[in-house]
Amino acid sequence: QVQLQESGPGLVKPSQTLFLTCTVSGGSISSGGYYWSWIRQHPGKGLEWIGYIYYSGSTYYSPSLKSRVTISVDTSENQFSLKLSSVTAADTAVYYCARETRAAGAHYFDYWGQGTLVTVSS
Amino acid sequence: QSVLTQPPSVSAAPGQKVTISCSGSSSNIGNNYVSWYQQLPGTAPKLLIYDNNRRPSGIPDRFSGSKSGTSATLGITGLQTGDEADYYCGTWDSSLSDVVFGGGTKLTVL
Numbered sequence: 504q505v506q507l508q509e510s511g512p513g514l515v516k517p518s519q520t521l522f523l524t525c526t527v528s529g530g531s532i533s534s535g536g537y538y539w540s541w542i543r544q545h546p547g548k549g550l551e552w553i554g555y556i557y558y559s560g561s562t563y564y565s566p567s568l569k570s571r572v573t574i575s576v577d578t579s580e581n582q583f584s585l586k587l588s589s590v591t592a593a594d595t596a597v598y599y600c601a602r603e604t605r606a607a608g609a610h611y612f613d614y615w616g617q618g619t620l621v622t623v624s625s
Numbered sequence: 626q627s628v629l630t631q632p633p634s635v636s637a638a639p640g641q642k643v644t645i646s647c648s649g650s651s652s653n654i655g656n657n658y659v660s661w662y663q664q665l666p667g668t669a670p671k672l673l674i675y676d677n678n679r680r681p682s683g684i685p686d687r688f689s690g691s692k693s694g695t696s697a698t699l700g701i702t703g704l705q706t707g708d709e710a711d712y713y714c715g716t717w718d719s720s721l722s723d724v725v726f727g728g729g730t731k732l733t734v735l
Contacts, residue, residue, distance in 0.1 A: 549713065549726055549727070549728045549729045550662075550715070550729075551726070552724035552725075552726070565723050565724070566721065566722060566723055567723070599670070604675075608656065608657045608717075609657075609658040609675070609676050610657065610660070610716065610717045611658075611660035611672060611675040611676070611715070612660070612662070612672060612715075613672045613675070613681060615669040615670055615671070616669065617668075617669050618669050
């Protein structure tokens, strides 16, 4: 059973960089076949996809956040990470990491972390 | 404003059936597979349906999915109080080159 766990600061100051890590257990990122994503949910709102990374290091980011997002992978630790720069209060959200399956026209998130609330405030 | 449109809320009595709609366009639902997620209060979303109508292992057959044209539907039969949750549809949007979700539908089991 694949499990994902987010970790990182729960409070970030405006204009600083948010940094979160997702630790994967029960499966190896290096085995390939899956994409490793970040998704966020603003308080009381819907889901917003941030981007993914493949074990090879290949990334794709949502156009709406592309200029501020970096996702990286550490296969030796079976972890992947999110950096979001120049944060504002609008980046306050619960951040989830998830395993993503992509194929021709097919796309879904089958395993999710429990989520971590990040608040942007001075 | 979400790219995919869902009703904000639906309700039905225990044991009854409910459907939740998800409306999109040719750039998303019309040409890509749809997935559905259940988010119980205070928890992470859980995959219910993928590839329009397939259920992951462990998801009861009370949950079903369908797609027609640019709309998709989630059906839940034999409603239980434990089904009270927010439900989201999602897919890829080929024009936006982005993952898109519906705004979510809150299910109340009266």
